[in-house]
Amino acid sequence: MFDTKKVEIQWGGKTLTLETGRVARQADGAVLATLGETVVLCAVTAARSVKEGQDFFPLTVHYQEKYFSSGRIPGGFFKRERGATEKETLVSRLIDRPIRPLFPEGFYNEINVIAQVLSYDGENEPDILAMVAASAALTISGVPFMGPIGAARVGYKDGEYQLNPTDAQVAEGDLDLVVAATHDAVMMVESEAKELSEEVMLGAVLFAHDACRTAADAIIKLAEKAAKDPWELKAADDTSAVKAELKKLIGKDIEAAYKITQKSERANLLNAARAKAKTAMADKTPQEQMAAQKLVKKLEAEIVRTAILKEGRRIDGRDTKTVRPIVAEAHFLPRAHGSALFTRGETQSISTCTLGTKESEQMIDGLNGLKYEHFMLHYNFPPYSVGEVGRFGAPGRREVGHGKLAWRALHAVLPTKEEFPYTIRLTSDITESNGSSSMATVCGGSLAMMDAGVPIKRPVSGIAMGLILEGKDFAVISDILGDEDHLGDMDFKVAGTSEGITTMQMDIKIAGITKEIFETALLQAKDGRAHILGEMAKALDHTRTELSAHAPRIETIQVPKDKIRDVIGTGGKVIREIVATTGAKVDIDDDGTVKISSSEPEKIEAAKNWIIGITAEAEVGKIYTGKVVNLVDFGAFVNFMGGKDGLVHVSEIKNERVEKVADALTEGQEVKVKVLEIDQRGKVRLSMRVVDQETGEELEDTRPAREPREPRGDRGPRRDGDRGPRRDGDRGRGPRRDGDRGPRRERSEGGNDDGPAPEFAPAFLKRDDD
Structure with missing residues (x-):
């Protein structure tokens, strides 16, 4: 029934399988791509005619992750896949960017490329597989696609490149780089790096290109078996x-x-x-x-x-290497935790940094389950930034992509959560735009974090490079304008510190570039980044040592794991009481890390002392501040360590005699007590009289020690069954009141005035002599 065509190759030590003819047979081209146990289906459909008046190429790429692929049910109310997540949007762009330039000029038929993740094994990332599947589906569909392209992810650790590393390997390494390329040239680069050199980054791109060739060769083999007849294109008119x-x-x-x-x-x-x-x-x-x-x-x-x-003359009169004039201002806004105004030529960004607590982290629901992100960067591009009237609302794909690029550039220099336990949100509002607003976001974001007191490793700057290529002649231009971007052949963005590159993104509008061009662009970008860092340093050259007065303070303490339940309390009762009483926010991790936050230091201190009191052990001889929680006839119970109570006996309240406890103390009163004793059962005996209630200093115990009782003499042996003669009919209780029990019965032999105990009496009512 199925006319299935399949190709298998060894790719990075794993088997890559490309299959067509079994699924989605009504699409113009459909390919199932499998790597490990990760499976992606990509289907391509194309319109046979062009809409009247159409003057652009309507290519639409959709990448979707099906939750069943990893055995999960989507979160939220609807429990189904809905609007594209940030990752799905970014992967859709990854697919779109390298394939769009490979359609012929003047081809305006509408094309849909839909890639869906059907199975995910937790190791082999589906984004690279989706790019390969999309290229394969286009290649066999018959549409005029001048591919194929291959795609590959590269990691770098201990001086070695890794092909298609797992998430864990990427996290442990220094590089996450994605490349798409034809057999002859690189088409697209996307990366995040930990301050790597230009040489290492160039080597990674070349390493990835070799892997792309292998994937592209596999697609060609599949096309030889299953490709449909190519479309006939109308010859271009002589214009x-x-x-x-x-x-x-x-x-x-x-x-x-x-x-x-x-x-x-x-x-x-x-x-x-x-x-x-x-x-x-x-x-x-x-x-x-x-x-x-x-x-x-x-x-x-x-x-x-x-x-x-x-x-060598550019639109604004610059040469190919000169960067436009830069004006950087830190602390641009008075109430923001950190802010900067970064202006480069006619491109400008207002960047702000807001610090929050753990509860402000972003919850992300994906194929790998729930995770929480403590660093966010949001890029906004209002229409007035280019002097136009347009849609103003939720961010589109471009805004999401530009924001993620700046996120990658800055992520590498962030402190660890242990060093800086804040949630960080950066925003970039583009107020003017004429080229490379994403790199202005990197520069402004770096300054805003430094202004907020975020201890980043080093400042980060970014620059956008362009390319003019005619035959073998080319010119690489630094800090491109908007028109140079539109009319040129390349948009190549590089960001990094004085020590190395943190991100690199390249998009090509022609059929790829060579190693020589790529190397030239990298070295020219390095000089430009260094110049921009110098201009940024004029505004702020170091991270501020103090946080903004408007930012929350966070203090971290560690409690034993076996005490976590005591801090939380039954149903969260204790921690809610701490928060309600002190006004501070309290977050507890499973490892016993407690983060206490407030904009007022005294609230943090109150909550901290409360928690320490709950988890600490009382020490004999130590003085504590406590609160009277209950009055009884024989003394008062004092809560002195958050979760611990002790008894102040009436004799330990004052040095003088206290007739009535309520005359000396009231419930809720704050007192200072000294621990006198902790018995084997954990009961604590406290004293107030030996502590100065105003200063908390220990006082000398002036009360004379109680003289020991003289030992009682030997009373002699008790006579059997006899306690000696009693007074007549009286036990020293005095005469009975009228209506009492009546005359007592004569004491029976054996010495029990009330008579023998009945057989059913409890044992404790029976006397020994019964």
Whole structure:
């Protein structure tokens, strides 16, 4: 029934299987990719016609993680997969970015690429497998895809590169790098590193490229068995005459516009030139007008690219290596825990750092189960930042991607949770944008954390590099503008400290770049990052030693594991009482780590002392401060160590005689007591009279010691059955009241005035002489 085609290869010591023909047979291309016990299905469908007026390539990539793949039920109220999570959005971008440039120019048919995780073994990450499956499905579908691409993840530990490491290996190592590449060139790079050198990062990319070739070769083998007939593409129209006409009409205007360094003035001149071309083409058909608009964009690109490549002159007059002017300001906002305003040319970010407690951590529900993240970075891009009117609301894929890139850049320099037990939230609000707002977020975020007192290892700066490539001639440009990004061939972002790279991201708009270009870009970026770090240091060159007065304080103490239940109490009663009474927040981990937080130090101290009192052991001879919790006839019970009570006997309240305890003490009164004794059962005997109730100092015990009783003389042996004569009919109780029990019975022989004890009387009522 099934015409299944399959390819298996050994890849990084594991078996990679690509299969088609058994699942999703109505899609244009569908591939099941398996690595270990991780399985991803990717299905590709393409529209056979183009919508009228369509002038862009509508490629949509969706990556979805099915919870059943790891034997889990989704959390939340609905208990089903719903909107894309952050990870699903990021992986969708990972798939989209390297395949989009590999479709021919002018191909505008709508394409859907849907990748779903069907099985996850907890070791082999499905994102790389999804990229391979998407490339394979496109390659066999027949659509005009100039692939295939392969993908690989690379780790680095102890000087060795690791192919497709597990999550645990990545956590233990110094690198998490993802590369997508064709057989000949690298298309996409995404990474997070722990301050690695340019040489190590370049080596990792080349190592990954070799693994990508292996995966791409496997896809070609599958295509040889199962590929559908390629689509017939309409030959592109000859537009050279129209292009020449447009160049003659508005070429000089475009050249003049791109000599204006100010973005808004340049945009006005460019819009005027475009309007001029539109008017000249008013009598043409809609298709011809649309084609003319595209030719105007090509003309703009040619003018900009030629000026850079041949003259070394950029849009704003800089050379290829110069970074735009930078103004950095720390503590920009008075109430934020940490803040910075970072401006580089016409790109600007307001970055803020907010510190929170453990309860502010982000809960993330994924295939590996629940986890909690204590570092968050949120990037916002309002339409006014580029002088436009547009949608303002929830972040889109671009915002999520830019925020994660900046997160990776800064994550490597964060202190450990033991060193700094705060939840950290960074926000970057882009107020102006003309190129590389994500790198402005890195710089501003670094300054904001330093301003907030977060003890990061070192400041981090970031820079965006561009590329102009014509044949064998190329120019790498530093700190690209928005127009240079749109009209160039590469967007290559590098961030790091003075010691090394912390993140690297590259997107290519052409069919890949060579090792020479990549190495040149890395070294040029290193110089740019160093310059930016110097400008940032003018605003703030060290982490502040004091936290903001508006930030919560957190103090950490350790309690024995067997005392955790005492601090929490039955049903959380004790810990709720601590929080309600002191006003401090208290979090307890399973290992006995207790974090106490408040913006007021005295509240932290009160909660800390309470918890120490619960978990500590009382010491004989030590003086404590306590509270009277109960009055009884013979003394008062005092709670003196949070969870411990002791008795102050009436004789130990004052040196003078106390007739009535209530006259000397009241419930709730704070007193100072000394531990006199702890018996074998743990009962504690306390004293107030030997402690100065105002200063808490121990007083000399001036009460004379009680003289020992004289020993009683020998009373002699008791006569059998006789206690001596009693007084007549009286035991010393006096006469009975009227209506009493009546005359007593004569004492029977054996000496019991009340007569013999009945047989059913309890043993304790019977006398020995019964």
